Amino acid sequence: MSIASNEARCTSCHVGYGWKDASFDLTDMTKIDCLVCHDTTGTYKKIPTGAGLPDPRVDLVAVAKGVGPTSRKTCGACHFNGGGGEAVKHADLSRQLLTPDRNCDVHMGGYDFQCTECHRTRNHKIAGRSSSVPVVEGSFSCENCHTSNPHPGDGLLDHHLNMHSKTIACNTCHSPVYAKCKPTKVFWDWSKAGDMERKPKKDKYGMPDYNWKKGEFRWKESAKPFYAWDSGFTKRVLIGDKVDWRQGPINISEPVGSINDPNSKIAPFKIMEGIQAVDAKFDYLLVPHLFPRDKEDKTAYWKNRDWQKSFADGMKAADLKYSGTYEWTTSQMYWRLEHEVMPAESALSCVQCHASLQSERTCDRCHQDSREVDFKKIAHKGTDFSYMASKGRDVSHLVGTTDYIGFKALGYKGDPIVYGGRLKKLPMGYKVEK
Numbered sequence: 309m310s311i312a313s314n315e316a317r318c319t320s321c322h323v324g325y326g327w328k329d330a331s332f333d334l335t336d337m338t339k340i341d342c343l344v345c346h347d348t349t350g351t352y353k354k355i356p357t358g359a360g361l362p363d364p365r366v367d368l369v370a371v372a373k374g375v376g377p378t379s380r381k382t383c384g385a386c387h388f389n390g391g392g393g394e395a396v397k398h399a400d401l402s403r404q405l406l407t408p409d410r411n412c413d414v415h416m417g418g419y420d421f422q423c424t425e426c427h428r429t430r431n432h433k434i435a436g437r438s439s440s441v442p443v444v445e446g447s448f449s450c451e452n453c454h455t456s457n458p459h460p461g462d463g464l465l466d467h468h469l470n471m472h473s474k475t476i477a478c479n480t481c482h483s484p485v486y487a488k489c490k491p492t493k494v495f496w497d498w499s500k501a502g503d504m505e506r507k508p509k510k511d512k513y514g515m516p517d518y519n520w521k522k523g524e525f526r527w528k529e530s531a532k533p534f535y536a537w538d539s540g541f542t543k544r545v546l547i548g549d550k551v552d553w554r555q556g557p558i559n560i561s562e563p564v565g566s567i568n569d570p571n572s573k574i575a576p577f578k579i580m581e582g583i584q585a586v587d588a589k590f591d592y593l594l595v596p597h598l599f600p601r602d603k604e605d606k607t608a609y610w611k612n613r614d615w616q617k618s619f620a621d622g623m624k625a626a627d628l629k630y631s632g633t634y635e636w637t638t639s640q641m642y643w644r645l646e647h648e649v650m651p652a653e654s655a656l657s658c659v660q661c662h663a664s665l666q667s668e669r670t671c672d673r674c675h676q677d678s679r680e681v682d683f684k685k686i687a688h689k690g691t692d693f694s695y696m697a698s699k700g701r702d703v704s705h706l707v708g709t710t711d712y713i714g715f716k717a718l719g720y721k722g723d724p725i726v727y728g729g730r731l732k733k734l735p736m737g738y739k740v741e742k
Contacts, residue, residue: 340432342375345382349374356599380406380416383423390438392522395492398438399531399578400483400647402490412489414651426453439542439577439644440561447540450478464675465686475730477575479645480535480713481655484691486578486645488530488701491515495526497583499636502613513702521598521610523583530701533576533645535713537565542642547595548628553586553637558593560641567719567730574718580641585619589631593639597621650691656712657690663710664725673725 341360343352352371353363362368384403391397408417415421426448427436433445450458458473459466472481486492491513501523508516515527541564545551551558565572585594596618600608607614607621615634623630659665664673671683697704711723721727 343371344385345378346375347371347382348376348379350381357601378422378424380423383427391493393493395487395490397440397493397580397641397643398647399486399492399643400489400645402492404489405647408489410651411654413648415649418651438646439563439642440544454478464671464681465689475573477538477573479649480533480574480576482649482652483533483576483645483647484650484654484656484660484712485530485696485701485703485706486533486576486648487528488696489648491527491529492531492578493525493580494528494531494578495524495581496522497524498522498585499583500524501609504613528702530696530703531578532706532712534579534642535574535576535718536563536642537567537569537572537718538563538575538644539565539569539572541565545593547626548592550591551586551593553591553635557581557638557640558586560593560639562640562642563644570730574713576645578643578645580643582639582641583636584639585615585634586637587623587631588633588635590629592628594619594630594634595622595626595628597625653689654691658687660690660710660712662687662723662725664723666710 343362349371352366354360355363384401384405387398388394388401388403388405389396390401395402405413405416410418415426424434427434428448429435430446435446435448437444437447456473457470458478459469500518502520503518504520506518506520508518511517511527513527513529516525518524543559543562543564545558545560563575563577565575585596586592587594596609596615597607598609598618600611605611607617609615609618612618616632619634620630620632658670665671665687670687671681675683677683693703693706693709697707715722715724720729
């Protein structure tokens with residue numbers, strides 16, 4: 309991401325913002341453009357190089373007369389396009405959420421929630437954040453509304469699900485796939501940019517595999533998340549941080565957590581893979597200058613297609629040295645999945661995670677058989693990937709899946725029903741293998 313394009317992005321909301329403006333503060337209301345959030349006419353817009361000022365062709369009087377409450381449309385104008393396009397970085401945010409059906413997102417499609425019903429504000433400070441940025445104005449989680457015991461029934465299943473909630477984040481079960489409303493970009497290779505002769509091809513989702521300005525892409529729809537322990541803290545690479553790029557992918561952001569940390573939960577993530585430039589001498593990621601400042605700009609990559617000039621200008625703007633030599637390296641970003649929550653009946657079932665429940669014996673391996681409780685029905689109640697596939701979702705390979713979240717990769721010896729959970733508590737008759 310370039311200095312110039314970052315500035316264009318930030319000035320979508322902020323006014324008078326420059327990278328050398330040391331007084332810039334996200335909480336400074338004198339630098340927030342009210343109309344970005346409160347325009348209801350749909351006519352308010354800016355130009356990328358306008359330093360946050362509105363397009364001179366906008367009728368500001370008409371816009372001012374048409375201000376009103378925020379909406380999914382005004383919030384989405386920025387947040388649906390994180391990373392320079394719709395559903396590029398955020399796997400669960402796209403224009404599909406303007407008019408979603410219930411199976412796309414149960415909150416917005418089932419109950420017509422607006423963004424502020426979860427992202428509540430106080431003195432114009434908006435709670436919430438993605439896993440790629442720090443908490444600035446407050447954080448919140450599903451538990452803020454649903455409590456730490458979100459399953460209200462008094463039956464056997466609700467009891468176990470509430471116990472699960474101490475170890476598993478809500479969306480691990482309630483968002484079994486991501487980007488089911490709109491394909492999301494999962495791979496971005498900047499090193500392939502610049503070929504103006506290459507013609508983009510559409511993949512099976514109808515998404516382009518190439519753009520001469522940005523390089524080569526891969527997209528995914530209805531993808532299975534990557535699961536990791538998350539304590540709510542995130543490790544991030546900031547501009548100027550040294551990176552060990554020779555040893556494999558650079559994790560630009562990754563959750564901090566462990567199976568041994570009682571405050572960590574298993575959470576779902578999209579991993580955004582990429583190839584980007586690193587300074588071969590100073591060992592930090594390079595910031596290119598992409599978007600032309602004006603017609604005379606001789607260093608912007610999107611005008612001149614010269615990485616050397618682009619990196620030299622971008623690093624100067626970032627106030628960092630550029631050695632003049634660069635290499636392309638692999639990188640990863642973890643994006644936690646928070647939206648596109650599915651209805652309760654579409655949450656993962658017991659057998660989709662626990663292989664030990666797929667046989668004739670299910671819950672009765674621990675609980676006494678009961679004529680009043682159909683254990684097999686309880687264990688299999690959940691997401692129907694066959695049904696999702698019949699509706700056009702790319703999930704046919706997930707039909708019949710078990711060990712869905714991958715217990716061994718998370719640090720367990722195997723299925724916790726057999727080997728024990730974090731506290732090694734097992735039903736009578738079982739022993740923990742050493």
